[in-house]
Amino acid sequence: xxxxxxGLSAFPLTPVPAGRFDESSFARIIHxxxxxxxxxxxxxxxxGSYMYLDRSVRARAVRTAVREAxxxxxxxxxxxxxxxxxxxxxxxxQAAGAAAVLLAPVTYQALSPDEVQGxxxxxxxxxxxxxxxxxxxxxxxxxxxTDLYGRLAELPHxxxxxxxxxxxGGADAAAARARIAEVxxxxxxxxxxxxxGDAVGALGLVSGCDLWFSAIGGILPAVxxxxxxxxxxxxxxEALDASRRLAxxxxxxxxxxxxxxSQAVGELLGIVPAGSLPRPVRGLAxxxxxxxxxxxxxxxxLPRPEGH
Amino acid sequence: xxxxxxGLSAFPLTPVPAGRFDESSFARIIHxxxxxxxxxxxxxxxxGSYMYLDRSVRARAVRTAVREAxxxxxxxxxxxxxxxxxxxxxxxxQAAGAAAVLLAPVTYQALSPDEVQGxxxxxxxxxxxxxxxxxxxxxxxxxxxTDLYGRLAELPHxxxxxxxxxxxGGADAAAARARIAEVxxxxxxxxxxxxxGDAVGALGLVSGCDLWFSAIGGILPAVxxxxxxxxxxxxxxEALDASRRLAxxxxxxxxxxxxxxSQAVGELLGIVPAGSLPRPVRGLAxxxxxxxxxxxxxxxxLPRPEGH
Numbered sequence: 001x002x003x004x005x006x007g008l009s010a011f012p013l014t015p016v017p018a019g020r021f022d023e024s025s026f027a028r029i030i031h032x033x034x035x036x037x038x039x040x041x042x043x044x045x046x047x048g049s050y051m052y053l054d055r056s057v058r059a060r061a062v063r064t065a066v067r068e069a070x071x072x073x074x075x076x077x078x079x080x081x082x083x084x085x086x087x088x089x090x091x092x093x094q095a096a097g098a099a100a101v102l103l104a105p106v107t108y109q110a111l112s113p114d115e116v117q118g119x120x121x122x123x124x125x126x127x128x129x130x131x132x133x134x135x136x137x138x139x140x141x142x143x144x145x146t147d148l149y150g151r152l153a154e155l156p157h158x159x160x161x162x163x164x165x166x167x168x169g170g171a172d173a174a175a176a177r178a179r180i181a182e183v184x185x186x187x188x189x190x191x192x193x194x195x196x197g198d199a200v201g202a203l204g205l206v207s208g209c210d211l212w213f214s215a216i217g218g219i220l221p222a223v224x225x226x227x228x229x230x231x232x233x234x235x236x237x238e239a240l241d242a243s244r245r246l247a248x249x250x251x252x253x254x255x256x257x258x259x260x261x262s263q264a265v266g267e268l269l270g271i272v273p274a275g276s277l278p279r280p281v282r283g284l285a286x287x288x289x290x291x292x293x294x295x296x297x298x299x300x301x302l303p304r305p306e307g308h
Numbered sequence: 309x310x311x312x313x314x315g316l317s318a319f320p321l322t323p324v325p326a327g328r329f330d331e332s333s334f335a336r337i338i339h340x341x342x343x344x345x346x347x348x349x350x351x352x353x354x355x356g357s358y359m360y361l362d363r364s365v366r367a368r369a370v371r372t373a374v375r376e377a378x379x380x381x382x383x384x385x386x387x388x389x390x391x392x393x394x395x396x397x398x399x400x401x402q403a404a405g406a407a408a409v410l411l412a413p414v415t416y417q418a419l420s421p422d423e424v425q426g427x428x429x430x431x432x433x434x435x436x437x438x439x440x441x442x443x444x445x446x447x448x449x450x451x452x453x454t455d456l457y458g459r460l461a462e463l464p465h466x467x468x469x470x471x472x473x474x475x476x477g478g479a480d481a482a483a484a485r486a487r488i489a490e491v492x493x494x495x496x497x498x499x500x501x502x503x504x505g506d507a508v509g510a511l512g513l514v515s516g517c518d519l520w521f522s523a524i525g526g527i528l529p530a531v532x533x534x535x536x537x538x539x540x541x542x543x544x545x546e547a548l549d550a551s552r553r554l555a556x557x558x559x560x561x562x563x564x565x566x567x568x569x570s571q572a573v574g575e576l577l578g579i580v581p582a583g584s585l586p587r588p589v590r591g592l593a594x595x596x597x598x599x600x601x602x603x604x605x606x607x608x609x610l611p612r613p614e615g616h
Contacts, residue, residue: 019392051416052390082360083587084327108359108414108447109567109589119588139416141449259417279391280427281417 004073004099005130005160005192006210007039008228010217011047013262014061015276021057023064025272029218030068032271036221039211039228041069042102044077046139047215047258051079051106052278058089062096073099075132079106079140083122094129100159101127104134105142113148120152130159132194132213137164138257150186161187162213165197166204176200176207184208198258199250202227202243206236215258216249219265220301248295260284264292268302312381312407313438313468313500314518315347316536318525319355321570322369323584329365331372333580337526338376340579344529347519347536349377350410352385354447355523355566359387359414360586366397370404381407383440387414387448391430402437408467409435412442413450421456428460438467440502440521445472446565458494469495470521473505474512484508484515492516506566507558510535510551514544523566524557527573528609556603568592572600576610 012029015022033041043065044050044058053061062076076093078101080086086103093101103123105116124131133152135144144152152158163183166176183193194211195204201212205228217224223246231239243250253261259277264284266272277283284292296302320337323330341349351373352358352366361369370384384401386409388394394411401409411431413424432439441460443452452460457469471491474484491501502519503512509520513536525532531554538547551558561569567585572592574580585591592600604610 046417052392054393084360085362105588106416109354109565110446111588112590115588115590118590122587138418257417279430280413280419280423282420282423282426 004040004075005132005194007212007232008217008224009040009042009075009194009211009213010036010038010221010224011042011045011213011215012065012218013259013266013272013276014044014048014050014053015272016049016053016057016278017273017276019279021053021060022273022276023060025276026061026064027068029266029271030065033218033221034068034070034072036225038072038217038221038225040073040075040099041065042075042077042213045102045134045213045215046136047218047262048077049259049278049281050077052281055085055088055092059092059096062093062098066097075100075102077102077104077134078123079104079134081106081108083119086119086123087126090123090127094127098129100130100132102132102134102162104136104140105144106140107142111142113145116142116144116148117151120155120158124155124157127157129157131157133158133161135161135163136196146182146186149183153187153191158191160192160194160211162194162196165195165200173203173207176203180204180208199243199253202231202239205231206239215262216253216265219262219269219271223301246299248298252292252295256284256288261292264289265296268293268296312348312383313440313502315520315540316525316532317348317350317383317502317519317521318344318346318529318532319350319353319521319523320373320526321567321574321580321584322352322356322358322361323580324357324361324365324586325581325584327587329361329368330581330584331368333584334369334372335376337574337579338373341526341529342376342378342380344533346380346525346529346533348381348383348407349373350383350385350521353410353442353521353523354444355526355570356385357567357586358385360589363393363396363400367400367404370401370406374405383408383410385410385412385442386431387412387442389414389416391427394427394431395434398431398435402435406437408438408440410440410442410470412444412448413452414448415450419450421453424450424452424456425459428463428466432463432465435465437465439465441466441469443470443472444504454490454494457491461495461499466499468500468502468518470502470504473503473508481511481515484511488512488516507551507561510539510547513539514547523570524561524573527570527577527579531609554607556606560600560603564592564596569600572597573604576601576604
C-alpha cells in the first residue's frame with residue numbers, strides 16, 4: 001500500500017488567468033503546500049479544473065508540480081469523458097512523474113455500473129502506478145454504489161477510493177464510522193479510504209479514513225496539516241475542534257463549492273490573480289467575495305483592516 | 309431567419325469502431341439522410357458522440373459531412389466543458405463549411421444562469437454563422453429556464469433553440485401547444501423553436517415547433533421525412549399516426565436513450581459496424597439488441613426471418 005496515500009492530500013488550483021496557464025502562480029501554490037508538510041499533492045482534481053484544460057496544459061501542470069514539489073508525491077487527475085482521452089492523460093501523467101493517478105467517471109451519456117467498471121478496467125490495464133477511484137457525484141452525476149466500490153477495488157492498481165462527504169445522519173461521528181466501516185467491508189484492507197468534502201475532513205480522519213483529499217488544503221495548507229497532525233497523533237477532539245473553528249469557511253463552501261471558494265481565498269491572500277478560473281466558470285465578486293474575506297478574518301486567516 | 313432551420317434536422321451517429329473514426333460508415337449514413345430529403349444534418353450532436361471525440365476527429369467529421377451532404381446544410385455541435393474548447397470547435401466547424409453551429413452548456417462544475425449566458429455571449433461574439441441553443445438537461449445537467457431562453461435569444465447569431473421533450477402534462481397536444489407558446493413568448497418571432505425527443509417529434513411539429521431535431525432521423529431518415537412531410541402539408545393527424553406506428557421504437561428509446569438505440573438500429577440494418585460507440589459507452593447486446601430487432605420488425609422496418 002503506497003505510503004503516499006495517507007494523511008493529507010492537498011489539491012491546488014490550476015490558475016488560468018485569461019485562459020493561459022500561469023506557471024509561476026501554480027509553482028507558488030505548490031511551494032506553499034510543500035512547506036506546510038503535506039503527504040501528497042493532488043493536481044488536476046476538481047479544484048485543479050482538469051475538465052476545462054487542454055491535454056498539453058494538463059501535462060504541463062503535472063510536470064510543473066513534480067518539479068516544484070521537492071520530492072512530495074504528486075497524484076494527477078486523469079478524468080475525461082471518453083476512455084481514449086483518459087488513457088492519453090494517464091500516459092502523460094506517468095511520463096511527467098506522477099506517483100499515482102486519480103480517476104472520476106465523468107459522464108455525458110449516463111453510464112451503467114458495468115460501463116463504469118469497464119472504464120476503470122480499461123485504464124487499469126494500461127497503468128503502472130496506483131490509481132485512486134474518485135467518487136464525486138456532484139460533478140460526475142454518477143452514483144457509485146458501495147457494491148461498485150468493491151468491484152473496482154478488485155482491479156489491479158486500484159489503491160484508494162476518494163469518497164464524497166457524509167450526508168446522511170447529519171455528519172455525526174457514529175454515522176461517519178458506520179459509513180466508513182461499510183466502505184471498508186466493500187473494498188477490503190488493501191485499499192485506502194480517503195474523505196473529501198473539507199467540512200468533514202477532520203471527522204473522516206478521526207472516524208477511520210486513511211487520508212483527507214482536501215481542496216482547502218491546496219490554498220490553506222497549514223490549517224489542514226495542523227488538523228491532520230492532531231488526528232494522526234491521537235488527539236481526535238483537538239482535530240475536530242480545529243475544524244470547527246473554520247465553520248465560517250465551511251458555511252461558504254456549502255454555498256459556493258470548493259473551486260470558487262479556493263479561488264476567492266487565493267485571491268484574498270494574494271496567492272493567485274483574480275480571474276484565474278477557466279471560463280465559463282466565473283469567480284466570486286462583490287458581496288460574495290467580501291463574505292469570504294470576512295470569513296477568513298473570523299478564522300484569523302486574514303488581518304482585520306486597521307481601525308476595525 | 310435561415311431556411312435551414314425548418315422541417316427535419318437529422319442527427320447521424322459518428323461511428324468510432326475500436327476508437328477510430330470510420331469515415332466510410334459515416335459517409336454512408338450521410339448519403340442515406342440526404343437521399344431521404346432532410347432539411348439539414350446535425351452532426352456531432354449527442355447522437356454524434358461529440359463529447360467523446362478529439363478536436364481533430366470532430367473537425368474531420370464536419371468536413372466529411374459537408375463534402376458528402378450534396379449541398380444539404382450541416383449544423384455542427386461545438387459543445388465542450390471549457391469555453392476555450394468551444395471556441396476552438398466553433399472555428400473548426402466554420403472552417404469546415406458548417407452552415408450553423410449547435411451549442412449545449414455542458415458542465416462539470418454547476419453553472420449559474422449568468423455563467424451560462426456568459427458562455428453563449430463569449431461564443432456568439434466570435435461567430436459568423438447562426439447558432440442553435442441546445443437544451444439537453446439529461447446530459448448537460450443544466451436546467452435552462454424559459455427566462456434564460458429569452459436572454460439567450462437576444463444574443464447575435466442565436467437563431468434557434470432546441471428544446472427537450474415535453475414531460476409535463478403527459479405530452480398531450482394542449483400541453484405541447486401551451487409549452488411552445490411559452491417558449492415563443494420568451495424567444496420572440498425571430499428565433500426558431502425545434503423539438504427534440506423523437507417520441508414527441510411529430511407532436512412538436514403539429515403543435516407549433518418550426519423543426520424537429522431528430523436522432524432517429526439520422527438512422528431511419530425516410531421514416532422521419534415522411535412524418536415531417538405530412539405535418540408540413542397540413543395533415544397533422546397523419547403525422548401523429550405515423551409517429552404512433554413507431555411506438556415500439558419509442559418505448560425502447562425511453563429505456564436506452566437515443567445514442568444506444570440509434571447504434572443498435574444501425575447495426576441491425578447493416579449501416580454501421582457493431583461496437584461503433586465510443587468507450588466507456590457500450591452498445592446494446594443480447595436480449596436488449598434482440599428487442600430492438602423485434603421493435604423494428606413490428607414497425608416493418610426489418611423483415612421477419614423466414615419461417616416466422
